[in-house]
Amino acid sequence: MESLKRKIETEGVGVGTEVVKVDMFLNHKIDVQLAVEMGQAFHEAFKDDQVDAILTVEASGIITGMTTAMAFGNIPVIFAKKGERRNIGNDVYTAEVYSFTHQKSNIIRVSRNYLKAGMRVLIIDDFLANGAAINGLISIVEEAGATLVGAGVCIEKGWQPGGDHLRGKGVKLVSLAICDRIEDGKIICRD
């Protein structure tokens, strides 16, 4: 998605060789027009896949989760909640997600009341690096007996293995921008 790539390259800040800082338009101050366009791009990519619901994870996944759901005609969004405890009752699906950024594990959880067998689910998230969050969401979709339509991410870090791992598993993965590297604080996106 050209407008997103240009935004990442002109406004994003690369820190060291690993950190893609885009909180000026994506995950602290939100460029709402861009978020709407990202939702439309995910809809364009998955519009023939009979999506029943969007599944994402709090907090910043909610942003494009919402705009994607709106592009699909206001289908429901379910967002997984994060916590530190695994034992929070039998009425939830859980998965353990290790965050390399924060160097700790979180448990994500989704109520069994809302994610049901047979639902066709599109996973949306803002970032894909090692794929921990999306793999956690996929395991929850599988545990629920729902059908994974695919996954859409705004920004994939191309030098980390999450994207290729998902493609290797046969997941329909749509990354709106893939960052290839950071050079002197500049983020370089793949054409």
Next chain:
Amino acid sequence: MESLKRKIETEGVGVGTEVVKVDMFLNHKIDVQLAVEMGQAFHEAFKDDQVDAILTVEASGIITGMTTAMAFGNIPVIFAKKGERRNIGNDVYTAEVYSFTHQKSNIIRVSRNYLKAGMRVLIIDDFLANGAAINGLISIVEEAGATLVGAGVCIEKGWQPGGDHLRGKGVKLVSLAICDRIEDGKIICRD
């Protein structure tokens, strides 16, 4: 807002005398159509107030923060981040917010780069009970030298003091639904 009140009364669950559980349409599974209508209702209430940006707090504030910003023609959303530490650098405004639900204090923070003096800010959040989150956001708006246009909340718990306290301070507060009490698991909204 009639459709929200009916939704709370028909689908919401009251737990004990205090807990308003609406995660079936607001803060776990999202009824996106209703969220769009709530954004339109906030726009209707504040459309003559020259709003430059929406300020909310992660995670579930982002939902109607986004739809409100879209109703205003895609103005920016800034969402405060939550954490446990106060000392995270000089580039942020912080406020301490006590959560009665979770019985602990969080520090909320907003980057000084995004909230600027002179901006006209509308605060949006999903719940208003004791007003801790909204008062924290207001103190951040004041510290930034920005102008508080008002605050919009989806659901006000009428038996808790936050709403009347804000009105008493002269804040333009718009609550789309006010819950008056819980009776045998049913939530009763004010007409």
